[in-house]
Amino acid sequence: MLYHYKGHDYLLHLVDTPGHVDFRAEVSRSYASCGGALLLIDASQGVQAQTVANFFLAYSLGLELIPVINKIDLGHANIERAKEQIESMFELDPAGAVAVSAKSGLNVDKILPEVIERIPSPVGRPDRPLRCLLVDSWFDTYQGVILLLHVVDGTLRRGDRVMSAHTRLKYEVKEVGILHPDRKPSDVLKTGQVGYAILGMKNIQESLIGDTVMHANAEVEALPGFEEPQAMVFVGAFPSQGTDFKRLDDSIKQLVLNDRSVTLQRETSTALGQGWRIGFLGTLHASVFQDRLRNEHGASLIITSPTVPYKIVWNDGHETIITNPEDFPSLDQVKTKVESLQEPFVKAIMTFPHEYLGAIIELCESNRGTQVDLSFLTTGNQVLLQYLIPTAHLIDDFFGKLKSATKGYASLDYEDAGYQPADIVKLQLLVNGQSVDALAQIMHRSLVQSRGKLWVQKFKQFLKGQLYEVIIQAAVGSKIVARQTVAARRKDVLAKLHASDISRRQKLLKNQKEGKKMMKTIGRVTIPKDAFHGFLAKD
Numbered sequence: 001m002l003y004h005y006k007g008h009d010y011l012l013h014l015v016d017t018p019g020h021v022d023f024r025a026e027v028s029r030s031y032a033s034c035g036g037a038l039l040l041i042d043a044s045q046g047v048q049a050q051t052v053a054n055f056f057l058a059y060s061l062g063l064e065l066i067p068v069i070n071k072i073d074l075g076h077a078n079i080e081r082a083k084e085q086i087e088s089m090f091e092l093d094p095a096g097a098v099a100v101s102a103k104s105g106l107n108v109d110k111i112l113p114e115v116i117e118r119i120p121s122p123v124g125r126p127d128r129p130l131r132c133l134l135v136d137s138w139f140d141t142y143q144g145v146i147l148l149l150h151v152v153d154g155t156l157r158r159g160d161r162v163m164s165a166h167t168r169l170k171y172e173v174k175e176v177g178i179l180h181p182d183r184k185p186s187d188v189l190k191t192g193q194v195g196y197a198i199l200g201m202k203n204i205q206e207s208l209i210g211d212t213v214m215h216a217n218a219e220v221e222a223l224p225g226f227e228e229p230q231a232m233v234f235v236g237a238f239p240s241q242g243t244d245f246k247r248l249d250d251s252i253k254q255l256v257l258n259d260r261s262v263t264l265q266r267e268t269s270t271a272l273g274q275g276w277r278i279g280f281l282g283t284l285h286a287s288v289f290q291d292r293l294r295n296e297h298g299a300s301l302i303i304t305s306p307t308v309p310y311k312i313v314w315n316d317g318h319e320t321i322i323t324n325p326e327d328f329p330s331l332d333q334v335k336t337k338v339e340s341l342q343e344p345f346v347k348a349i350m351t352f353p354h355e356y357l358g359a360i361i362e363l364c365e366s367n368r369g370t371q372v373d374l375s376f377l378t379t380g381n382q383v384l385l386q387y388l389i390p391t392a393h394l395i396d397d398f399f400g401k402l403k404s405a406t407k408g409y410a411s412l413d414y415e416d417a418g419y420q421p422a423d424i425v426k427l428q429l430l431v432n433g434q435s436v437d438a439l440a441q442i443m444h445r446s447l448v449q450s451r452g453k454l455w456v457q458k459f460k461q462f463l464k465g466q467l468y469e470v471i472i473q474a475a476v477g478s479k480i481v482a483r484q485t486v487a488a489r490r491k492d493v494l495a496k497l498h499a500s501d502i503s504r505r506q507k508l509l510k511n512q513k514e515g516k517k518m519m520k521t522i523g524r525v526t527i528p529k530d531a532f533h534g535f536l537a538k539d
Contacts, residue, residue, distance in 0.1 A: 035063065068099075148179075163213070164212075171201060240302055
């Protein structure tokens with residue numbers, strides 16, 4: 001936006017970052033294109049978990065921070081408490097905080113003057129060779145991939161020949177301009193500006209967020225901070241009707257065009273046929289993608305239980321990341337060829353009123369959490385609690401359980417904490433001895449017994465009776481941990497006998513029993529798609 005202040009016109013580049021923890025990568029790349037940020041504090045609830053996590057991220061990047069206290073129009077707003085938290089938690093001068101009400105507009109006009117006075121202008125050298133940071137990208141049906149670039153050094157003009165530092169691919173700049181807020185073409189983007197560029201790029205997979213764009217004939221050192229977003233949650237997706245595969249394949253690829261953080265690969269299930277293994281940044285990211293598929297494309301899908309990437313360290317030293325339970329090594333391989341099995345952890349940061357402390361500690365401990373830090377905020381009754389929690393437990397509706405335990409007053413943020421060795425196994429569901437591959441899951445051994453019992457009981461509800469006995473089992477390798485039996489449908493073979501000899505009755509019953517046994521050996525249980533829908537549906 002253009003803003004007139006004290007006789008000068010200022011060109012401001014404003015970024016609204018996502019608040020949800022799934023999109024931390026988008027927050028960090030937005031920070032990389034800015035010189036400062038507004039640290040927003042809720043006057044009624046005080047500092048939240050997301051505020052703490054994003055503050056440290058902004059602070060580590062050297063951004064100038066301006067505290068803004070919002071919602072001062074509420075009857076229970078406590079501005080003094082918010083100022084004390086700003087000083088004690090962030091070591092910022094509370095005197096420089098701007099108290100506003102975004103709802104009524106009170107004091108909002110004081111924010112932009114503070115931005116101009118306190119946040120430094122972009123630093124860079126116009127006389128140096130071109131270096132641009134790729135901040136974001138999106139796909140346009142008619143013009144291909146459109147890039148959002150932060151010009152760190154040099155000048156970018158229409159007609160320039162440029163190159164990506166990481167893919168080494170070269171392009172010709174067809175159009176440049178600024179977003180104001182729609183695309184507004186110009187002839188040049190100068191040092192410090194953030195604007196869009198159209199390079200004729202057709203494949204969004206070529207636009208690596210955090211990449212450096214430079215002139216093709218003047219290579220320079222790439223800007224630091226390039227990091228591909230890593231998928232954290234994986235699901236298997238299969239069409240409810242096999243005939244829908246081609247249409248769904250096109251729909252999924254269309255959505256992936258506008259969201260390059262989604263990873264996609266084909267997979268085949270014995271039970272469900274052809275499908276896809278899709279990776280997301282988090283559970284919210286996954287649910288939004290599924291909703292868009294259903295609402296925008298009318299897709300009818302069977303979505304398997306989410307899983308996280310596990311690491312296998314082999315005896316010869318090389319490592320493998322697996323995202324599909326089918327790739328998990330057998331028990332023999334684990335004993336003879338695997339050095340260690342590791343699962344990902346996150347550091348969860350939670351804030352909530354102190355009266356819920358006991359319930360939250362119990363929740364974290366029941367999810368195999370390890371306490372890292374516990375602190376009481378100097379003012380108010382808020383607690384800041386940090387726990388190391390396995391990522392697999394975090395995606396199992398941990399946020400929903402946290403909200404329920406605190407009547408909605410808790411906030412949650414998390415950051416990657418790497419991999420740690422763990423006793424993990426693959427739990428399978430067997431129907432008459434045959435594994436149902438689409439339902440297998442990798443989990444910690446401590447969960448096997450309870451999860452196995454729940455599985456067989458739940459699956460029995462959706463499996464129709466056959467003419468022979470059907471045995472449902474949950475197993476780890478060859479060890480059965482739970483079992484349920486679906487009784488065979490039986491015809492009353494004695495219905496027409498009235499005063500017959502008992503040996504005749506026994507013969508008929510014996511023949512029926514032998515027939516059922518024969519059917520069981522040659523019969524194959526066909527599991528309807530409705531059974532998968534019912535079993536995988538959330539309670």
